[in-house]
Amino acid sequence: MSGIIASRQRTAGRRQSDVAAEAPWVRAVLIGTAASFLGVAVLLPLSIVFASAFSKGIGPFWEALSQPETQSAIWLTLLTASIAVPLNAVFGVAAAWLVSRYDFWGKSALVTLIDLPFSVSPVISGLIFVLLFGAQGFWGQWLSDHDIKVIFAVPGIVIATTFVTFPLVAREVLAVMQAQSSDEEEAALTMGASGLQILTRITLPKVRWGLIYGVILCNARAMGEFGAVSVVSGHIRGQTNTLPLHVEILYNEYNFVGAFAVAALLASLALVTLLVKKSVELNAALKQRRLARRAERDRSSLAPASLRRGAALSAAAPHISS
Amino acid sequence: MTVEANNLVKTFGAGADVAAVGGVSFSAPEGKVTALLGPSGSGKSTLLRMIAGLEEPDSGTIGIAGKDVTRVPVKQREVGFVFQSYALFRHMTVRDNIAFGMEIRKAPKSKIDARVAELLALIQLEGYENRFPAQLSGGQRQRIALARALATEPKVLLLDEPFGALDAQVRVELREWLVEFHEKTRVTTLLVTHDQEEALELSQHVVLLNSGLVAQAGAPHELYDHPASPFVASFLGGANVLRSRAQDGREVSTFVRPHDVRLAKPSTNSSDLELGTVDRLARIGGNIKLTVTLPNGEPMSVQLTKVELDKLGITLGDRVAVDVTSSKVFVDDYAI
Numbered sequence: 001m002s003g004i005i006a007s008r009q010r011t012a013g014r015r016q017s018d019v020a021a022e023a024p025w026v027r028a029v030l031i032g033t034a035a036s037f038l039g040v041a042v043l044l045p046l047s048i049v050f051a052s053a054f055s056k057g058i059g060p061f062w063e064a065l066s067q068p069e070t071q072s073a074i075w076l077t078l079l080t081a082s083i084a085v086p087l088n089a090v091f092g093v094a095a096a097w098l099v100s101r102y103d104f105w106g107k108s109a110l111v112t113l114i115d116l117p118f119s120v121s122p123v124i125s126g127l128i129f130v131l132l133f134g135a136q137g138f139w140g141q142w143l144s145d146h147d148i149k150v151i152f153a154v155p156g157i158v159i160a161t162t163f164v165t166f167p168l169v170a171r172e173v174l175a176v177m178q179a180q181s182s183d184e185e186e187a188a189l190t191m192g193a194s195g196l197q198i199l200t201r202i203t204l205p206k207v208r209w210g211l212i213y214g215v216i217l218c219n220a221r222a223m224g225e226f227g228a229v230s231v232v233s234g235h236i237r238g239q240t241n242t243l244p245l246h247v248e249i250l251y252n253e254y255n256f257v258g259a260f261a262v263a264a265l266l267a268s269l270a271l272v273t274l275l276v277k278k279s280v281e282l283n284a285a286l287k288q289r290r291l292a293r294r295a296e297r298d299r300s301s302l303a304p305a306s307l308r309r310g311a312a313l314s315a316a317a318p319h320i321s322s
Numbered sequence: 323m324t325v326e327a328n329n330l331v332k333t334f335g336a337g338a339d340v341a342a343v344g345g346v347s348f349s350a351p352e353g354k355v356t357a358l359l360g361p362s363g364s365g366k367s368t369l370l371r372m373i374a375g376l377e378e379p380d381s382g383t384i385g386i387a388g389k390d391v392t393r394v395p396v397k398q399r400e401v402g403f404v405f406q407s408y409a410l411f412r413h414m415t416v417r418d419n420i421a422f423g424m425e426i427r428k429a430p431k432s433k434i435d436a437r438v439a440e441l442l443a444l445i446q447l448e449g450y451e452n453r454f455p456a457q458l459s460g461g462q463r464q465r466i467a468l469a470r471a472l473a474t475e476p477k478v479l480l481l482d483e484p485f486g487a488l489d490a491q492v493r494v495e496l497r498e499w500l501v502e503f504h505e506k507t508r509v510t511t512l513l514v515t516h517d518q519e520e521a522l523e524l525s526q527h528v529v530l531l532n533s534g535l536v537a538q539a540g541a542p543h544e545l546y547d548h549p550a551s552p553f554v555a556s557f558l559g560g561a562n563v564l565r566s567r568a569q570d571g572r573e574v575s576t577f578v579r580p581h582d583v584r585l586a587k588p589s590t591n592s593s594d595l596e597l598g599t600v601d602r603l604a605r606i607g608g609n610i611k612l613t614v615t616l617p618n619g620e621p622m623s624v625q626l627t628k629v630e631l632d633k634l635g636i637t638l639g640d641r642v643a644v645d646v647t648s649s650k651v652f653v654d655d656y657a658i
Contacts, residue, residue, distance in 0.1 A: 183409035186376055189396050190403040191423035191474065201422075205413040291456045 092169030126231025152234030402471030
C-alpha cells in the first residue's frame with residue numbers, strides 16, 4: 001500500500017521537477033548520502049553473507065544445508081510461520097474490523113495493546129511466556145500434571161512468534177479500513193446482507209491489498225524472529241531450533257561456512273518475501289493505472305452523449321459510441 | 323406504501339443536550355416523492371437513516387405500509403437506500419453491483435440477469451454491465467446506485483442527498499431525469515436535500531426541518547406561498563426581511579420575495595420615501611438580479627426578467643420607485 005502511494009508521489013515529483021526541484025548539487029549530495037549509507041549498512045553485509053556462504057565453493061554450502069539438523073530447523077521455521085501467519089491474519093482482520101467500525105469503552109486501550117508486542121523487547125516477550133508456561137511458571141504445575149510441554153518445545157516457539165508478529169497484519173488492515181468509509185457495508189446491509197456476507201463479499205475484497213501486504217510482512221518477521229524464540233526454545237538441536245537460532249549455534253561452533261550457508265538461506269527467504277511484496281504492489285499499481293486509463297478512454301468516447309439534456313430521456317439510449 | 327414517522331427522537335453521544343432529531347412526525351404519501359428539506363444540521367439525514375434502520379431512534383415509532391418497523395432490522399425493512407457517496411462496491415462490476423441484493427436473496431441467475439437488463443434499460447446504461455465503478459462518471463454512478471437500490475423491489479426508496487456530489491450542470495439534468503424516472507417506477511420516495519430548488523422541483527410533498535424539528539410540511543407551493551414562520555419564508559425561495567416595531571413594541575418582520583418587487587422610473591409626484599438607488603445589477607442569463615438601496619439604507623434584492631429590465635431601461639446608479647406586490651408579515655414569529 002505504502003508503495004503505491006510512494007510511486008504516485010514519485011510521478012508527481014517528476015512532473016514538477018523543473019520548477020520545484022532542488023539545485024542539482026543538492027540532489028547529488030542527498031542521493032549520494034542515501035546510496036552510500038544503504039550500500040554500507042545493507043548491501044555490503046548482505047553480500048558478505050552470500051560471499052562467506054560460498055567461500056569454499058558450492059559443495060560445502062550444500063553439505064551444510066543438507067545436515068539433518070539444518071533440515072529440521074528449516075521445517076520448524078516453515079511450520080512456525082505457517083501457524084503464526086494464518087492466526088495473525090484472522091486475529092488482525094477481526095481486531096481491525098472491531099476498532100475501525102465500532103465505538104466502545106476502552107477502544108484506545110485496545111489499540112495500544114495491539115501495538116504492545118512491538119514496543120516490548122522480544123526477549124522480554126519470550127520471558128513472559130517462560131513465566132507463564134515454564135516449569136516454575138503460572139500454569140507450569142497444571143501443564144506438567146497433564147504432560148503438556150510448551151516451553152522448550154514447538155508450542156512455545158509458535159506462541160512466542162505469534163505474539164511478536166501480531167501487530168503486523170492488524171496494523172496494515174486497520175490503516176486501510178480507517179481510510180475507507182463504511183458506506184459500502186451499510187449499502188450491503190440495506191440490501192439484506194448478513195454480517196458474514198458483508199465481511200466476505202464487501203470488506204475483505206476492499207482491504208485485500210492491505211491484508212496481503214500485512215501477511216507478507218508478518219511472514220518475513222515470523223521466519224526471522226530470534227529474540228523471543230531464543231528464550232522459549234531451549235536450543236535443542238534437531239528439535240526446537242529454528243533457522244535464526246541454528247545460525248547462532250553454528251557460528252558459535254566456528255562453523256562459519258555452515259552458519260553463513262544457513263544465513264544465506266534465511267536471507268534468500270527474506271529476499272523472496274520482498275520480491276513477492278514488490279510484485280503485489282506493482283500489480284495493484286498496474287491495475288489502478290489500467291482502470292484509470294480505461295475510465296479516461298471511456299469518458300472521452302461517451303462523455304457528450306451520456307447525459308445531454310433530452311438525450312438521456314429520449315428512447316435512443318446513450319450507447320457506447322464508436 | 324406510506325411512510326409514517328411518529329415523534330422520532332435521536333440524540334447522539336451520551337449526555338448531549340441537543341437532539342439531532344427532537345420529536346419529528348410526518349407522513350410520506352404513497353407513490354409520491356417526499357422531500358426532507360433543511361439546512362445542514364437540521365437532522366434530515368439522521369431521520370432518513372432511522373427510517374432505513376441504519377440508526378435506532380431513542381423514542382418514537384416508524385411505520386412502513388401500515389406496519390410498525392421501529393424494531394425491525396435493516397435487512398428486513400425492504401428499503402432501497404442511495405448514499406450521497408453512492409457507495410457502489412468498487413471491486414464489483416456494474417452487473418454484480420445491481421445483482422448483489424438479489425444474489426443475497428438467492429434469486430435464480432436467469433431472473434437476476436433479466437432484472438439487471440431491465441434496470442439498465444430503465445437508467446439508460448445498457449451495455450455497461452462489465453464496467454467497474456471507477457470507469458463511470460459521477461452521473462452514471464448515481465444512476466447505477468439508483469438501479470441497485472431498486473433491484474430487490476423495495477417498498478420505499480430513500481435518497482440521501484443524491485445529487486450532492488455532482489457538478490451543477492449534471493445535477494440539473496439528473497433532476498429532470500429523476501422526475502421522469504419516478505413517473506415510470508412510482509416508488510414511494512424519500513429524498514433528503516438541503517437544496518430548496520431540488521425539493522421544489524422533485525417532490526410532491528415537502529417536510530421542512532429546522533434544528534431537529536419540523537418547521538412546516540405540505541405541498542411545495544403551499545410552503546412557498548404560505549410560510550408558517552420567518553424561517554420557512556427565508557429558507558424557501560429567499561426573501562428580503564424588513565424589520566420594524568409595532569406600536570406595542572413587538573417586533574414585526576415583513577418578508578418580500580425578490581420577484582414580488584416592482585420597479586418603475588420615478589414619476590414627478592413620487593415621494594422620496596418610495597425611491598431607491600440601483601447599487602448592483604447582475605445579468606444571469608434571462609434573469610436580472612438587482613440590489614436597490616432603500617431610503618433607510620437597507621438593501622433590497624430584486625429579481626426581474628431581461629424583458630422587464632429592457633422595458634424599464636434602468637441602469638446602475640439610477641433612482642427607481644419601489645413597489646411591493648406581495649409580502650408576508652410576521653409579528654414575534656407568528657404569521658398575520
